[in-house]
Amino acid sequence: MIACLLLIQSACLHPVFAETTTSEGIPKSTDQETAGHSKNVIESFRKISYDTYIEKYKNMAAPNEEILIGAAGYSYAQGMQPEVLDPLKGTEKKSLKTGEEGFVEWEFHVDTEGLYNMSILYFPVEGKDSAIERELWIDGEIPFEGARTLVFQRVWKNGEEVKKDPSGNEYRPYQVESPMWQEAPVSGITSFNDENYKFYFSKGKHTIRLVSVKEPMIIEHIRLYNEEEVASYVAVTAQYNKLGYKSVSSDTKIIKIQGEDAVLKSDSILYPLEDHSSPANEPFSVSKIRMNTIGGYNWRYPGQWLVWEFDVEKEGLYKIGFRAKQDFKSGIFANRRLYIDGKVPFKEAETIQFKYGMGWQMVKAGEDEPCLFYLTKGKHQLKMEVTLGDIGSIIRPVEDCVRELNYIYRKILMITGSFPDPLRDYNIDSQLPESMEIFERQSKLLTETSKKLSEMTGKKGQESFEMEKLATQLNGFIKNPDTIPERLAKFNDNISALGMWILTVAEQPLTIDYLVIAPPEAQLPRGEVSWWEKIVHEMKAFVVSFFENYNIVGDVNTDSKDNPSTNKSKPITLWLGVGRDQAQVLKSLIDNNFTSETGVQVGIRLVDMSVMLRAVAAGEGPDLAIYQDQATPVNYALRSALQDLSEFPDIDEVLKRFSSSAVEPFRIGNSVYALPEQQWFDMMFYRKDILADLGVEPPQTWDDLYKLIPVLQKNHLEIGLPTPFNATAGGTINSIFTTFLYQKDGEIYSQDKSRCILNHNTGVDAFTRWLELYTKYKIPQMMDILTRFRVGEAPIIISPYVFYNSIVVGAPEIKGLWEMAPIPGTRHKDGTIRRDEGGNVTGTIMLKNAKDKEATWEFMKWWTSSDTQVKYGREMEALQGPSARWPTANIDAMWKLPWSAKDAKSIREQWQWVKAVPEIPGGYYTGRNIDNAIRTVVIKGENPRETLLDYVKMINDEIILKRKEFGME
């Protein structure tokens, strides 16, 4: 039926399609599209900001008119197949499901020219749990920068009551999505702008296009309207008097809402937290973990919100207080906007400020005299949202400034290189005439902005320091352009520092213990206990710390009365060598999904993995261990400490979950000694803006890259590869080497894995090509890839794909300017490009003396299953943010993790080329000596072939020795 509908639509809309393509020149082929896109990117640093956009239209009227655009009646779509859905629960109209790629467009008619607010009624349909992101185009172009990233939040809630483990510690409830229809005004809250955007529409026909960046979503309508001004408190009190609202009597019960009981939240990382800093926290226990607060450092980005529900028994005016703590950022306020039942009651509630302080405070809404809120009898909702307050107007221009200065820095760098010759005159001012103009403009802007900031915070220095420093330097540049090359490095530092400042100054963390809704006369509970109570508390906590073992995460319940299932089987012991977060997430997953279904209990212990060997030798080892690095399983297995998993009948079925390259390192002959859990491999990262600037395409093959290197070097730019010169990297075989080797069909070891065969022609060839990168092409032997990529000095980086997460978190200012792609390959005779490379894995092992092997095997299957891996990955990400994205080895699970469609496609494309690096007895000698070989050749300048042959002989000697040890020879 849907297909039919689509057919009809595409048939009748065809003329429109033709019209749009011709009038706006939508590029037809994908190649052109990327080219067009890059062009946008270069210019993006000069793109109009919302402030300039609105300045242009400031005299326009805001007509009191509403235009409703039904989403189902879309006019055109490309790159996705929108689905028109029948009215869903909560709406009466048809809605449109839009995909995670491509775009949809709507056409509509505006009767009155003017400025309009826009809001979108959407439903966050199930996707990959990450925030929904769209670009907004009006009449075929992005009207201003802020419209490039519109974020539509999902709604989350606790997935369970806060539960206690058998030792009495509470653990964090997992978070589940609670999707609902939401009408979201299009605002700049994620682009340092608190306001709801206004858009200008002339009279006549217009189009709105939503380009999918991340996640699918269902849209019901887009509304153009004009919002009402929020009344001031004075006006609202006048209203109270007129309507005869009275304060409730002082004996009315105080309503207390615990922060951790928030019913809805915008982000899965806004889970209940444990705070042990004050005995006045509610609830509280000296020795046990209690989930008693919410927010914290996770609740810092503008736009994140929490919603609480409460019941009012008596109608009337109340005051509202918060027991809160802002001990993260000194010198600034944390701002929150307060909504009651979805509405900001008055202007003063738009920014409630929380001062910095080490302890807990009781903060009232309203400055000296608490503001009063009118509440009717019954259920109410209270929402608190992070807002920027006034700081937004400071950040926005500085953000543009950083972007522009970064651009000009790169331009200068292309002329001078990173170490300019002090004796040479570069004449920057005549070679780059635009630079002087930029310096002058930005220096003026920075000086003004820093003055404004000091006025706002009432303090001079500290916060405005970075700006003043840069402004002074720019003035120096203008006065004395000859000194620019010399001061370039410092200039770069200053820009980076200002960039960091922008990132941090917008963050406004706040922890909330509880909210109080009280009659105006009532005394609010105090924020902090007296110092004496505090000392008593600390003493008690110190004493109990001797009796609590926090290393056992949720011990198994041995009391069979509570849990009848214990009789069925013995508990499994699992060792984990990573953090407590991982252990807790795993524990709650096990309790909810494994133990409840199989009746098998699992005890998790946080252990320093270096004791594992001794523990196993002493017979005290676990039943299984996870997060084991690639070499461990074979090493242990050779010494008969591990269970051969191929003895289980369904092993073949289980191994289908992974790519064969992930299992290969865990094999000895036909036996398998571990199940893969993580797998990662190299991807190529490149800066779209810089490559477009140079007029080059991202390299597809190594030959392309070789051609590109001189172009980059001429402009003093570099490429970054996984380096063999990092002394402390230790032991693994360099991935660029394996790339060269595998792309030419080479192998490290012989067929039966008994000898290293790098001394064959392909091996020597790969080795030579690899070292030529350093000797002939002079690529840097060492670099800090994140910094160089961020400032653009190294626009091409090849690195394991987890680097993606580092960029997202560590360099948000280049968002949209870079891309992840498969690594360069080798073009073969038939024209295909081979992108082979070696990868890395970690695995789960079962010890030979596991007590209950069947149950342990069940657990291993459960743990590596797609479902568990996805849940674990998402919860880790929910807990630690996108930098913790789980590089799962389960192929199916990978596509369900929150990668954008485009990135997932790149990873998928590369993954099929990943080949295993086998693990063999004595294998540690291979990586070590390949590193030694290349260091000897590059640093000491020895003959490559001879050197490699010498080292391969050493490797083989060790392998033979080890093979003899294990009776394999």
Next chain:
Amino acid sequence: MEWNKWGDDLQVSRMKANRNGSIHGSLEKISYTLGEMKRNKASYFLITPFMLVFFVFTVLPVILSIILSFTYYNVLEFPKWIGWYNYRKLFVDDEVFLKALSNTLVYAVITGPVGFFLSFFAAWAINEVPRRLKGLLTFVFYVPSISGTVYTIWSIIFNADIYGFANSFLIKFGFIHEPIQWFTTEKYILPLIIIVQLWMSMGVGFLAMRAGFASLGNQYYEAAAVDGLKNRWQELWYITIPMMAPHLMTAAVLQITAMFANAQVAHTLAGFPSTNYAGHLIMSHLQDYSSIRMERGYACAISALLFLFMIGINKLVLRFLKKVGV
């Protein structure tokens, strides 16, 4: 008082023993010893707890590791007796061990004595400054060795990136054109490790010497001045050093054991194992075999050798120190 009496008893018994001579039957000696033990049972009782702990956790492991050095032992399986094989391999068939041995000697010979004298002179110099500065300076000198892994700042200074401190400095002033790979270039590795180790050498030994200097009273110097001491050097040689002999010995023992048993600095900076084993110490070799190659038997042989080595060097140093100031 009681202790004094015991001391006298000891003196008496020693004289007795000497008089009896050693030729007349060992039986007599044993029965005499047993008698003495019986008489002093309170003392034996008092040191029992320490001896138990010392035996179980120090002596026994040493003995066990010497026994294990004659076996093939991979931790996970029961050891197999293989006689002198490990030692044979160690001496004639392990080039890396010889490399580690020579590195260790160079490393210890430089960092040991130089570090020792540095500590000594630093302690002496600090002793000469005004009282208020003393505490501060002691703290400043001692800080590198108590602040754990603070030496990692050297990996930033000698970062191989073009923006590493040393590299960018050298490039800026035109000494080099391309960054030096400090910790992967063989010829720089050992010297750099030695420099860092010297920087950290103001350890417990230094504190012992500071304590020694602090405990020297003025009366000796005054008396010596009366007796005709001419200058500060003579003061140092004839009074300070002899008076400080016990402290110097403590410091020397601590310093030497630390030099042999510590490979952490080398591993953190130059990697483990380092490029072509240029920074490989005996301790690194031991760890390589015990944790990476899982040949604990062989590792035990190395450790047994290291143990003998340290005892020998300590003896040598103590003999040397006895001659000082005489």
